[in-house]
Amino acid sequence: MNHIRYERRRYTNGQTPIEELKRLSEALGGPAIYIKRDDLLGLAAGGNxxxxxxxxxxxxxxxxxxxxxxxxxxxxxxxxxxxxxxxxxxxxxxxxxxxxxxxxxxxxxxxxxxxxxxxxxxxxxxxxxxxxxxxxxxxxxxxxxxxxxxxxxxxxxxSSEVGTLGYMACAEEIEQQAWEMGIPFDYVVTATGSAGTQAGLLAGFAARQSSASVIGINVSRDRETQEKKVHELLLSTAELVGLKGEWPASLVRCEDEYVGPGYAIPTPEMVEAVKLLAQTEGILLDPVYTGKAMAGLIGLIRKGAFRKEDRVLFLHTGGAPALYTYADVFLAER
Known part of the structure; x- marks a missing residue:
C-alpha cells in the first residue's frame, strides 16, 4: 500500500457543498450550472x-x-x-x-x-x-x-506532487456527491495557475474512472505553457501514488482567452462575472482567480461550447478577501 495518500491533516469537517445555480443558468440560457463551494473549506476564509x-x-x-x-x-x-x-x-x-x-x-x-x-x-x-x-x-x-x-x-x-493529492481527494469527493445527488457532471471548470488543482482533479477522476472533463481557465500564461505545466505535474503525481494508466497530453485542456493583460490585472469580463454571480446567487468570487474562471465559463457558454442538457460544475477556489483591495475597480463600473 502506498501510504502517502493517507498521511493527511484535516482542516475541514465533512464535505464542501455542491449547489445548483438556477438563476445564473437562467440568466445565461445555457447548461445546468452547479458550484462546488471550496471557498467554505477550513482555515482562515477558506479556499482551495x-x-x-x-x-x-x-x-x-x-x-x-x-x-x-x-x-x-x-x-x-x-x-x-x-x-x-x-x-x-x-x-x-x-x-x-x-x-x-x-x-x-x-x-x-x-x-x-x-x-x-x-x-x-x-x-x-x-x-x-x-x-x-x-x-x-x-x-x-x-x-x-x-x-x-x-x-x-x-x-x-x-502545487507539488504532495500538495496535488488534495485535489485527487476532492475529485473523489465530487464523485461521491454526484452519486448521492444522482447528477453525474459532464464538465468541471476551475481556475488554473500553479497547476495543482487541475492536475489533482485529472488524476482523481482517472482513479475513479470518471468521464468528467476538466477545463482549466488560465489566470496567467498562454495555453501551451499552462497545459504543459499541468501535464507534467499530472505525470509526476500519478507516479508518486502509483496510479497506472495512459496520460496523454490531450487530457489537459486550458483556456487562455480570459487572462487579460496579465496575472491579477482586472478585465471587464472578470468584473461582469463577479457582479453577475453576486447579483444572481449572492456568492462572492475573487478578482484574480475565480472571477476570471467564471468569466471563462460564461464566455464558453456564450460561444455554445456546451449542450443545453450538459451539467457543468464550477469549482469555487476561494479568495474573497482580495475583493476588498479592488474596490476602485468595481465601484468604477457602477
Whole structure:
C-alpha cells in the first residue's frame, strides 16, 4: 500500500457543498450550472489551498519541521492559508511576497496582506515582481538551519506532487456527491495557475474512472505553457501514488482567452462575472482567480461550447478577501 495518500491533516469537517445555480443558468440560457463551494473549506476564509495543505503540513510534521516557508503575491491566498495552517499546528511561518506587476507595494494594504499581520507571520520578505521566489525561500531556510531550526519550504500555490493529492481527494469527493445527488457532471471548470488543482482533479477522476472533463481557465500564461505545466505535474503525481494508466497530453485542456493583460490585472469580463454571480446567487468570487474562471465559463457558454442538457460544475477556489483591495475597480463600473 502506498501510504502517502493517507498521511493527511484535516482542516475541514465533512464535505464542501455542491449547489445548483438556477438563476445564473437562467440568466445565461445555457447548461445546468452547479458550484462546488471550496471557498467554505477550513482555515482562515477558506479556499482551495486548504486541501493541498492537509497533505503538505502532514509531510512537514513528519519531517520534524518547526517553520513553514512559502511564497506568492502580496495578496496570495496560498500564503494566507499556509500561515493559518501553521498557526493551527503551533508552527512558525515566513512568507516571500512579490510586489504587484503593476508596481506600488503598499505595506498598509488590506485583504490578505492585512491577514498576514493579523495572524502573526514571523517574517514578510518583499521582493520585486520579477524576483526569484524559490531562491529567496532557500535563503530563509538556510538562515533558520543556522539557528538550529528546521524549515519546510512549500512551492507557490502548494502545487507539488504532495500538495496535488488534495485535489485527487476532492475529485473523489465530487464523485461521491454526484452519486448521492444522482447528477453525474459532464464538465468541471476551475481556475488554473500553479497547476495543482487541475492536475489533482485529472488524476482523481482517472482513479475513479470518471468521464468528467476538466477545463482549466488560465489566470496567467498562454495555453501551451499552462497545459504543459499541468501535464507534467499530472505525470509526476500519478507516479508518486502509483496510479497506472495512459496520460496523454490531450487530457489537459486550458483556456487562455480570459487572462487579460496579465496575472491579477482586472478585465471587464472578470468584473461582469463577479457582479453577475453576486447579483444572481449572492456568492462572492475573487478578482484574480475565480472571477476570471467564471468569466471563462460564461464566455464558453456564450460561444455554445456546451449542450443545453450538459451539467457543468464550477469549482469555487476561494479568495474573497482580495475583493476588498479592488474596490476602485468595481465601484468604477457602477
Amino acid at each position: 489551498k486548504t486541501r493541498k495543505l492537509e497533505y503538505l503540513v502532514a509531510d512537514a510534521l513528519k519531517q520534524g519541521a518547526d517553520t513553514l516557508i512559502t511564497c506568492g503575491a502580496v495578496q496570495s491566498n496560498h500564503c494566507r492559508l499556509t500561515l493559518a495552517a501553521a498557526v493551527r499546528e503551533g508552527l512558525r511561518c515566513q512568507l516571500v511576497l512579490s510586489e504587484p506587476e503593476t508596481g506600488g507595494y503598499n505595506p498598509q494594504a488590506s485583504g490578505n496582506h492585512l491577514l498576514f499581520h493579523l495572524m502573526g507571520a514571523e517574517k514578510l520578505q518583499i521582493i520585486p515582481a520579477d524576483g526569484d521566489m524559490p531562491a529567496e525561500m532557500e535563503k530563509l531556510a538556510a538562515a533558520l538551519e543556522k539557528e538550529g531550526r528546521k524549515a519546510y519550504p512549500i512551492p507557490v500555490g502548494g
